[in-house]
Amino acid sequence: MEGAKKEIPMIEKWLNQHHQLYTAATRHPFTLSIRDGSVELSAFKRWLGQDYIFVRAFVPFVASLLVKAWKESDDDSDIEVILGGVAALNDEISWFKREASKWSVSLSSIVPQKANLEYCRFLESLMSPQVEYTVAVTAFWAIETVYQESYAHCLADGSKTSEELKETCQRWGNDDFGRYCRSLQDIANRSLEKSPEDIISKAEAIVIRVLEYEVEFWNMSRGEN
Numbered sequence: 001m002e003g004a005k006k007e008i009p010m011i012e013k014w015l016n017q018h019h020q021l022y023t024a025a026t027r028h029p030f031t032l033s034i035r036d037g038s039v040e041l042s043a044f045k046r047w048l049g050q051d052y053i054f055v056r057a058f059v060p061f062v063a064s065l066l067v068k069a070w071k072e073s074d075d076d077s078d079i080e081v082i083l084g085g086v087a088a089l090n091d092e093i094s095w096f097k098r099e100a101s102k103w104s105v106s107l108s109s110i111v112p113q114k115a116n117l118e119y120c121r122f123l124e125s126l127m128s129p130q131v132e133y134t135v136a137v138t139a140f141w142a143i144e145t146v147y148q149e150s151y152a153h154c155l156a157d158g159s160k161t162s163e164e165l166k167e168t169c170q171r172w173g174n175d176d177f178g179r180y181c182r183s184l185q186d187i188a189n190r191s192l193e194k195s196p197e198d199i200i201s202k203a204e205a206i207v208i209r210v211l212e213y214e215v216e217f218w219n220m221s222r223g224e225n
């Protein structure tokens with residue numbers, strides 16, 4: 001008997017179609033330099049300070065996503081997965097403060113760079129109630145996954161990551177964070193599957209923008225913008 005042909009989930013399709021951009025975000029020269037042990041400490045510190053600012057802006061975005069999940073999702077477990085993300089962010093903020101003090105980075109005097117401000121403004125635009133849950137949860141998957149893929153690669157076979165940066169890589173590269181990102185991917189795929197064409201196109205455009213913003217974000221570590 002011939003079995004029903006299974007459709008390729010939307011996110012897998014996009015990862016194939018936008019492979020080059022996805023690789024630019026998840027195999028960026030900054031994280032590759034962490035992986036090969038050649039990273040400049042000044043670049044790492046620049047990233048650390050900028051990311052602290054980003055993470056603070058990320059919290060209200062995730063809070064808005066919880067509201068959308070509560071109103072629009074047909075699966076109660078979505079809220080639990082997203083709440084797990086909020087808990088991880090709570091830990092992340094404490095970790096940034098500890099890590100900044102370890103490297104003598106003064107978080108109160110960090111000036112957000114242009115790429116960071118633009119990314120935070122983009123996050124704010126996604127908080128609008130007009131942005132559908134499907135679009136926002138797909139953006140959330142992309143944002144979290146870029147860090148997961150990038151930092152997991154810094155710990156994978158053949159890496160020469162220094163001992164002092166391994167904890168940073170573990171934060172996003174660990175298996176639990178990987179499972180959490182796969183749960184977000186499942187949520188996004190399920191939500192996309194039920195969505196009309198215009199929402200699917202909107203979500204795809206947002207994923208492309210997230211990947212571009214992530215590349216620009218890593219670029220800041222070079223200190224050029």
Ligand SMILES: Cc1ncc(CN)c(N)n1
Binds near residue numbers: 051058144147217
């Ligand atoms: C820019 C950026 N993107 C993603 C993450 C992962 N929460 C982060 N901390 N910073």
